[in-house]
Amino acid sequence: MNQTQNRLPIFLVGSLFFIFVCCISIIALALAAQTFVFRPDRAQTALQTPAPRRALPTVQPAPTPVPLPTIPPALIDNDIETEIYRRVYQRVNPSVVAIRIIDESVLPEDTQDVRPFFFNTGEGSGFVLDTEGHIATNRHVILDASSIVVRFYDGILAPAEVVGEDRDTDLAVIKVDPTGLDLRPVTFGNIDELHVGDRILVIGNPFGNTNSLTTGVVSALGRDVALPDTQFRLPEVIQTDAAINPGNSGGPMLNARGEVVGVA
Numbered sequence: 001m002n003q004t005q006n007r008l009p010i011f012l013v014g015s016l017f018f019i020f021v022c023c024i025s026i027i028a029l030a031l032a033a034q035t036f037v038f039r040p041d042r043a044q045t046a047l048q049t050p051a052p053r054r055a056l057p058t059v060q061p062a063p064t065p066v067p068l069p070t071i072p073p074a075l076i077d078n079d080i081e082t083e084i085y086r087r088v089y090q091r092v093n094p095s096v097v098a099i100r101i102i103d104e105s106v107l108p109e110d111t112q113d114v115r116p117f118f119f120n121t122g123e124g125s126g127f128v129l130d131t132e133g134h135i136a137t138n139r140h141v142i143l144d145a146s147s148i149v150v151r152f153y154d155g156i157l158a159p160a161e162v163v164g165e166d167r168d169t170d171l172a173v174i175k176v177d178p179t180g181l182d183l184r185p186v187t188f189g190n191i192d193e194l195h196v197g198d199r200i201l202v203i204g205n206p207f208g209n210t211n212s213l214t215t216g217v218v219s220a221l222g223r224d225v226a227l228p229d230t231q232f233r234l235p236e237v238i239q240t241d242a243a244i245n246p247g248n249s250g251g252p253m254l255n256a257r258g259e260v261v262g263v264a
Contacts, residue, residue, distance in 0.1 A: 081199075088201050088258040089213050094153045094184045095128045096251060098205040099137055099160075099174070101145035125204035125251030126150070126174070127186050127260065133178040137250030138263060139165045140228075142172050150176055153211055168232045171263065186252060189259030191236065194218055200240045202264050204251030216242030238262045 101122045124141030128134075135150065142148055148160040158176040165172035198218045206212050220239040227234055238253060244264050253262035 084199065084256050085201065085213070085215060088254055088256070089203065091258045092127075092186060092201075092252065092254060093203055093211055093213075094182065095186045096153065096203045096211065097126045097128065097135060098151040098208075098210045098247075099124045099126050099135075099141055099250065100149045100151065101142055102147045102149075123205060123208055123247050124249045125247065125264065127250075127252045128183050129173070130185050131178060131183045133176040133181070133183065134163070135160065135174050135176065136263070137172050137174060139167060139170045139172040141250045142174060148174060150174070151210060152181065154182060156181065167230050168227070168234075170227055170234060186260045187258065189255050189257065189261045191238070191261050194221060194238065194255065194261060196220060199256040200238070200242050200261075201254040201256075201258075202240075202242045202244060202248060202251060203254070204244075204248035204264055206243070206245035206247040208247055214243040214248075216240045 101124075122141065122145070124137055126135045126137035126141075129136050142162055142165070145162070148162070150158050150160045152158070158181065160174040160176045163173050163175045196218050200216050200218055202214045202216075204212060206214075217240065218238060219241050222235075223237040223239050224233040224235045225237050238261065240253070242253075248264045251264045252260045253264055255261050
């Protein structure tokens, strides 16, 4: 009887402790639920707040272009080199001619009546030697020509004939009837007065473009060139960087005074 009475208080104490632990657990769960409860007002605010955007790089406007300074007219007018070119061209151009040739041996039979200045098989340049109608050119320009037509600076066309040629120097002289023509002979200079670096001007008929001027300097003196139909070499050739193209052959090479010092 006494043992049973001693056990009851222990049972009651255990029961009370169990109840206490359960209450503590319930309170802890309630607090946790309060912390994580869904708040619609806060969720709506979070959805409405946009995420911060990354700033795009700005493009700086292009600076206003600054115009290049123009050359004062006084400096242009006083350009010595330009003035030399102008004066030489104005003086010598009327003496330079375009030469067109026709070789009937290479034409079809039905073109025998075609005039040379409408159909040419070769072309070159030349320059007036005197008022009698003599014109200098290269021999290879008029070689094997059946007909020769000369075009002057003013557009007048005149037939010409060969009066002399030299194979070893590749030079030739042709002649036109001087009647009614404005013939202006060239002036010759001295090649011995040339130096490397001196100005060289060439007037001619490159690719059929009449009265064209190209310029350069004397690159070297005393060169020699092989000719195609002779055993000799052409001596005392002037080397220049002035443009010389097909059609320039036979035209004058000029110094800064407008004097002929060579043949292109």
